[in-house]
Amino acid sequence: MKPRPALWAYLRRALRSLIFANRIMRPEGEIGRALQDLARREMRPEDEIAADLLANAIARHQAAQDNLRRWHELTPREQEVSALACLNLTNVQIAKCLMISPETVKTHVRNVLAKFNLRSKGELRQILGDWDFSAWVEANVTCKEVEVSRSEEMTP
Amino acid sequence: MKPRPALWAYLRRALRSLIFANRIMRPEGEIGRALQDLARREMRPEDEIAADLLANAIARHQAAQDNLRRWHELTPREQEVSALACLNLTNVQIAKCLMISPETVKTHVRNVLAKFNLRSKGELRQILGDWDFSAWVEANVTCKEVEVSRSEEMTP
């Protein structure tokens, strides 16, 4: 007699759950230990904390993806300027890179800020902060002004 | 005959794992669904994605906690100025708030940046960005300049 599909699905899920949680939550593991620490400090159950952190991380990840999608919708010039801005270049440095005037850089920055409905370069850096544009710049922009330093951020 | 402690501990963990994963990973839940989406898009197993997101979220959370601890180590004036800075006030607005000159604000900003080894107010906003200082400012700073708008960020 075969198990009913619902029961079989339940057993499969149980097994996956075990494997997953064993991987994530084991106390010898980094995550498990950190969660224990947090649980102790915040006086909340580990699974509740993990759920919150995970939900928050997912929301953040999705926002970052959305912002990257919008970055892709910029004009080529705007992409260049904003990528360099995110690498912390001043407008003068960006101008040198792209062989245009600083005023023009300001125009492009202005346009990018408007498209993202932001107030400043700083805010732009904030919303695109999870992306590491150095590889993109290296591949797409001919520029000696950029000191390329790889970070742990995601590559767009 | 009592079960050996190791076996008993293992069973307890298995049970917790089941409960935890069932709570987090169920496909009808928001998190479960988001993870399925991500798994499909990134072509990676859900548990691997979840582990990465969780590890990243924990690191981020710890960094935020550390930055808050360092904020608490600032002088009273520095705390005020940086809290207001994080609420996006200009130096002139902060000066009005605290009834000092903008030059003095700049000095305090300067000192805060040095203590955090940052380059700009924008960077300060970035590292303290997960904290919502509006309640703190409301409770500790007498200031009409601040438009208090609550956000979803953590309260320091």
Next chain:
DNA sequence: CACCGAAGAGAACAATTGTTCTATTTATTG
């Protein structure tokens, strides 16, 4: 008491960014 360091205050100068406006080029459409 004098001295010292930390904290708070402020000014002058410089750098960077933001805002408004103008002009040219390019691609698309009727």
Next chain:
DNA sequence: CAATAAATAGAACAATTGTTCTCTTCGGTG
């Protein structure tokens, strides 16, 4: 072809921020 919108370029002016320096007050110490 002319007209239009979008993209790119740039300048003048204003606002904001960053940097260096100086001064005063306060609390702690010898």
